[in-house]
Amino acid sequence: MSDARITDLYEVTMAHSYLAEGMTAPATFSLFVRRLPPGRGFLVAAGLEPVLDHLARCRVDAGDVAAFADALHRPVRELEPLLGLGFTGEVRAVPEGRIVLAGEPLLEVTAPLPEAQLVESFVLNQVCHQTAVASKAARCVLAAAGRPVVDFSLRRTHGLQAAEQAARLGALVGFAGTSNVAAARAYGLPAVGTMAHSYIEAFGDEAAAFRAFIRSHPGPVTLLVDTYDTVRGVAVAARVLTESGLHEGCAVRLDSGDLGALAFAARRILDGAGLPHVRISASGGLDEYTIRGLVRSGAPIDLFAVGTLVGVSADAPYLDAAYKLVDYDGRPMMKLSAGKATAPGAKQVFRGPGCADTVALREEPAPPGAEALLEQVMAGGRRTGPPRTLARARAAFAADLAELPAAARRTDSPRPPTAAVSPRLARLTADVRRRLEDSSAQAAPAGRD
Template structure:
């Protein structure tokens, strides 16, 4: 069994039917997010590299066909056309780390129709989850207003792989470290962590615990001070750090930001102004924003569960829709889910005044294309991008994002518009679809047709999603 079976069953049934019908012409599918989650002013494109790895190695083998056949309760011979299927197509995509908006393609697949169909589920999963988590993490960095943020999410993410992704994506958008040792080793970001309450409880008292920890770890220490009484814990930690002359670079960690003011006062009174305060425990961008606005003297924010699972918005309204088959542009017309036909390009303009256009259009004078060719003939077209590449792209795009979109609360997301050519194509395709529809009961009313929201040129309205 290979990753070819990591797919929804209907991808298999459609791919098999296409092969039997001889429908192997080139198809283009566009992957995009219809609407941003609540309280989001932007998204950060992520997950492309893992999707390209999957596509590069995809091959349906005999065991995969056996599994498909078992799932369909059919003899394996009937699914023989699937055997040996590989991905031989091309990919144009937004590079990881770039900011994207609702309706903009994150990725477009062009491949023989059965191949482009079979990969839908896996590619959607990779890009949707990682874009979601990167976007949540980016908001934490904005909320921290220049103070370091670190990742503590591994123990409660939805599986170890999701925890690894959360750590890597945090590093992509500016996190200073992670508690995940494997992710730290793989990405080169700092591994951070100290002790649990159980460690303190294992000793007769806090002082014994702190001194024992210091004997094992000779460098700067981070001491957990709220196992029993936080003020008392800070006093004990201050005494141990001062006695051992371990102040500079050391820290105390609180599971609540509420006592940070008192902790700072106690450390300063003890002559330890260089000892930092790390806050953890149920933090996300909203809690971090509150603490920063209240001027809480916190030096580092450790975010975990709520960020690693994007607790307030745990999914993206993402879609993977065919936009062209064998040279014929296609679109979906069902209410509230209209799609735009044809392969596309997104042109980034100052202030994220983006224009979604057809792929062969020339950019406006102040626009630069977002989608790049990253795969041709089933193989990558360039070197594997580094985490530093993604960081640089994110930093540059964030600097150009309107302030209203960067707000943690009540952000205002920029809205992409469509080019005149794309709007005209959509109108033409819709007209041809309507002409093919039955003249009687199944034809939608004018009101229903209007509710579908026809695409119009950039000067007139935002893109329909």
């Protein structure tokens, strides 16, 4: 199936109509998040790389035209104006890993109107999902306060592509590894994992299971200790590790119960057995909130494995995002709908120290000491440079995080910074609003006496 079919039907009907009307002048669409989800103090830009891959190869072929015609119950010949339509425009975007705020464009697409319209659904799908998951993962890294976090989300994400993305996005914000072997290989990440409770149950005896595992995997190993009784399981693991001579790099994993209390008990048992270097890892329904509580309690947990709640961004699984027309054929455009008004014109975001951001018109000069966030990443339908590496994205995230105010980094009740609007953009917005309201008033039918 062609990638061009990965779109909503109304994108097809609009693109077809634009072509029929000869409306092929350049249009700029801006993708932004209206407001942050509850409990979020910032977002991490993500999803740009698959968007650029899609735009570079997207072209409507004969099979697509037939599929569109079938969906619309119309003859193929009527949809043939769409044949050969591809993406020939440009993209300016915030690079992956940068921190973004509400109201700021994450990317802007400028292309002939039918092209820019047809790709809307794919662009929103990738940027919204990946930005939501990356932002959730980033909060786990903050909550862990320097302790490693790894991704265990493969079995619970909404599909295999989402699982691979979750592994990559975790790495982007600082995760130490993933259980997903395919993702680990694809992105050069450490593959991590232990054993399941079924493994222990299959042997019927914890000591026998641990010994068998060590024979197959001579170390370092992580032993799952909560299949039956956690405290007893830690003691058995300590005995088997001592017998085997394995100490350095080994760990026990807690996966249920009161993880904080069990971690303290496990640490006492391991230290008492002369195994101070054996680490304690924890998993089982963890996210930034539970991690924060465990860290604050002083629980001696050395590594956190997060899965379901992070892989699906459970508490904020979507973003209130939009992809809106802001300029067509040199004319600034805006929407006036109540609660959903947009700002006209192609834009730039300028960032000052401390993530003091200003949303401005694209042609405005940068204020002193500020940098432009949106970079040109595609021109003439082609990338302007190689794909951004995970290492670069991770470095960008770390640098922005260091500048983010502490109140925005809080797990509970964060206070996100608010982007300012430049005076020129504010004036243009007021002018366009006035023009549209006057035009609407003139077009309205006269009232009866």
